[in-house]
Structures are given as structure tokens and as C-alpha cells.
Amino acid sequence: MGLAKRIIPCLDCDKGRVVKGVQFLDIRDAGDPVEVSKRYCDAGADEITFLDITASHEDRGTTVDTVSAIAGQVFIPLTVGGGIRTLEDIRTMLNAGADKVAINTAAVVNPEFVRQAAERFGSQCIVVAVDAKRVSSEGDEPRWEIFTHGGRKPTGLDAIEWVKRMVGYGAGEILLTSMDRDGTKKGFDLALNKAVSSAVRVPIIASGGVGNLEHLAEGVLLGEADAVLAASIFHFQEYTIQEAKTYMAEQGIEVRL
Amino acid sequence: MNKIAIIDYGMGNLHSVAKAMEHVGREAGIETDVQVTADARIIADADRVIFPGVGAIRDCMAEINRLNVGEIVADAMKSKPVLAICVGMQALMQRSEENNGVDCLGFIDGQVRYFGDDLRDERGGRLKVPHMGWNEVQQTQAHPLWKDIPDGSRFYFVHSYYVEAASEAIVTGRSVYGKELVATLAEKNIFATQFHPEKSQTVGLTLLRNFLLWNGSDE
Numbered sequence: 001m002g003l004a005k006r007i008i009p010c011l012d013c014d015k016g017r018v019v020k021g022v023q024f025l026d027i028r029d030a031g032d033p034v035e036v037s038k039r040y041c042d043a044g045a046d047e048i049t050f051l052d053i054t055a056s057h058e059d060r061g062t063t064v065d066t067v068s069a070i071a072g073q074v075f076i077p078l079t080v081g082g083g084i085r086t087l088e089d090i091r092t093m094l095n096a097g098a099d100k101v102a103i104n105t106a107a108v109v110n111p112e113f114v115r116q117a118a119e120r121f122g123s124q125c126i127v128v129a130v131d132a133k134r135v136s137s138e139g140d141e142p143r144w145e146i147f148t149h150g151g152r153k154p155t156g157l158d159a160i161e162w163v164k165r166m167v168g169y170g171a172g173e174i175l176l177t178s179m180d181r182d183g184t185k186k187g188f189d190l191a192l193n194k195a196v197s198s199a200v201r202v203p204i205i206a207s208g209g210v211g212n213l214e215h216l217a218e219g220v221l222l223g224e225a226d227a228v229l230a231a232s233i234f235h236f237q238e239y240t241i242q243e244a245k246t247y248m249a250e251q252g253i254e255v256r257l
Numbered sequence: 258m259n260k261i262a263i264i265d266y267g268m269g270n271l272h273s274v275a276k277a278m279e280h281v282g283r284e285a286g287i288e289t290d291v292q293v294t295a296d297a298r299i300i301a302d303a304d305r306v307i308f309p310g311v312g313a314i315r316d317c318m319a320e321i322n323r324l325n326v327g328e329i330v331a332d333a334m335k336s337k338p339v340l341a342i343c344v345g346m347q348a349l350m351q352r353s354e355e356n357n358g359v360d361c362l363g364f365i366d367g368q369v370r371y372f373g374d375d376l377r378d379e380r381g382g383r384l385k386v387p388h389m390g391w392n393e394v395q396q397t398q399a400h401p402l403w404k405d406i407p408d409g410s411r412f413y414f415v416h417s418y419y420v421e422a423a424s425e426a427i428v429t430g431r432s433v434y435g436k437e438l439v440a441t442l443a444e445k446n447i448f449a450t451q452f453h454p455e456k457s458q459t460v461g462l463t464l465l466r467n468f469l470l471w472n473g474s475d476e
Contacts, residue, residue, distance in 0.1 A: 122312025256391040
């Protein structure tokens, strides 16, 4: 017995409301991230990831209020991502009650930002989120590249090399999303996950493509992920967190039941 | 009014701890006044003290020394119920092996050690560092802060260094991550946790409630 693999529901929020469709049976206030977070926490979620997809800078104040409200009610780790570009952004989110921040585009634009952030706030709260896409042809040695802007903009950066570099700069955890699988419900890109997980010593959160419970278990057993992140299968109540944990435990994976 | 001083020396997020304490106070029907502070007068006036810490012990000790926190909390460490959390617990020890050795506050006998770059489980599987996530804590001694918490409960950890206590007598909880590590220890009025009770959901909040009700003795 020892450390449990984590299950992390992800809330994509715009202007303080959960988007990407949350469909609980009780839909009275289904789009309220505080309610949703609390529900997942009570159901046994190991952490909550909150991704702010608010486009305009003016609406960011809402996000801070939301994070603060979640942190006042949910006593499990809370990661906040989306629009984290400056040390001041990080401080604001940590002061609002976030435990970790996820840095994505800002790391690509200025890799030194990750080093500064880890030095100032500690590696334990710096998650680097990477969006990777397979760029090798079928049958060739697999190769993945980092993309930004929701998978539209290639960066020329090799995913494995990039993750190693980010860990070297002080990233304490990697949130790894396969842009090929995100939204497909076909399961994680296991080869990508395994390649990244074995390349670095910090924990990897697998993301992108979960459609059923088998996918979650595969992420750990074959993709060597330390945590698995999913949104829609939980939002639409296809499965509960508890069902996911029970299934993973049946597959011999250590979970917090 | 139960006054709680959370010692602020500029390292990391103290709001989680403050919010959790306010929450358990409300739930238990105990009026609390939670202050995040480095003010010696407020600390002297507090009923209990929380000594937190996140990140690297080297950075924490640098700030603790710069702000003279050791002296500011010295009286409280002898007289009030104290809960030290994560790097806060590490800072209470004598010495850390980080960066060829960093002197810590020395309130408790023991060392802080690095997990190592090639940490393995009992089957030889590679273990990631930091030790991040929910691990089981075996209660090795009875203590008032364990009240209503089932033995073997999982708490949330995030750390790359771990404590080795000089005496087994002060160890109250152990976990396993590549090696046996001290999850909690207790000496007189001080209780210290390597994990984050404020992030450990029900069992963590129970521990914080127990701390709020604790008189600082081990009975």
C-alpha cells in the first residue's frame, strides 16, 4: 500500500460559469463552479482543476472571486489554470486560495517565466500544462510537438524535450493533454503519456480523450500516469467519481476510496 | 473566542489554512479569530499557533532567519498548542541536508533528508519526487489530535524532503513512500504533520478541529 493514483475532475469556466456543458440531474445551479466543485469533492475527487477560459481581461476579476469561493468550501487541492502570464497572476490566484497554478502558453512564450515562478513560489505549486500533438507518420518512430491556441498553432518544440526542460526549470507537475485525443472520447494517447512519464521524475496528469472508465485505468496502467483528469464523463454523469475509483481499484490500482 | 495565529513569513499560501480553520470553527460552533501574522504581540496573545510552510526548506529558513521568526515564536513553541504543517514541521527540526546542509530552528530533535533521485517502491517500481498525493498514515501512538480519525486514513502530501526523528518516542504517525517516513510527530504542546490537513478533506478537517479543541497536552 502507498500513494494513491489521483482522479481529477476538470472545470472549464468562462466568466465564472462552468462551460463545456455540465449536465447534472439536478440542474438547478449546475453551472456554478462552486456547487460543482463541492459536489465532486463530496463524491471523493482527489483534486479539482479549474481552467479559466475567459477571453477578456476585464472578466478575470470574476475568476478570482470564484476561486476564492471554491477555496472557502472545498478542502482538497485546487489547481487554477488559464491566462496565468505573470508572477502577479500567480500571486493573485494563490492568495485567492489556489494551491497550484497551471502555466501553458506563457511558458512557451517565455520559458524563463517558469523558472522565476518556481523560484518565487516553489515547485510544488507550479504545474506546466502542455498540449501535445503527434507529428510523426503512421509506422514511424512516434514524435509529438507542442501546440498552442487550442492545438491550432505549432511551436516546433519536441514534446519530450520540452517537458524535460520545464522540469529542469522547476515545474513540479505536468498536465499533459493530447490534442489528438481531446474531446474524442477515444482514450488517452498512452504512448505519449508513457514517453513523457518515463522521461521526467515529477508526477504526470494524463488528460484528453477519456470516454469511459477503462480509459482512466489504462492511463495509469499503460500510460504510467500519476493522476488522470477528465471533464465530460463526470459532468454528464455518465460515471460518478466513486464508480471510477471502484473500477480502478478492481484493476489493481491504488486509489483513495 | 479562540484566537489562532498563523505564522506568516512570506512563504506560500496561508489562505488555505486560514480558511480551513475558520470552517472547522464554524462547524464546531466555536468562535474563532484567525490571524495570518508575524506580529509578536498578536502571537503572544493567541490561544494557539499554526506554523505552516511550503516549497523548499532552504528558502523557508532564509525567510525565517531574515525575519527572526525563530525568536518571535520561541515562547509559543514552549507554551501554546502548536500545529506545524509540511515545511513548517521540517523547519522545527535541527538540520536539513538540502544544499550541503541548512540549519533549522532546532525545536525538535531530528534531521530533514532528501528522498533521492532514484526512489523505488518495494517491487522496484520507480517513484516520482515530489511525493504528491494521498497516502495512508498509520497512527503509531494515540494522541488527542487523532480523535475520530480512522487509523490508516489517507492525507494529502506534497514534499521532496522528509523528516527523520531522533527518537521514535515522538513519532505519532508513519507513511511509506520508498522508505518509512514520519507523517506526524508530537512533542509536548507541539504536533506536526508532513501532510496538509487543510487539503485532506474530512480527515484533515477533523484533525484541525481536534487541534482547535486541544489543550496542548498529550492526553
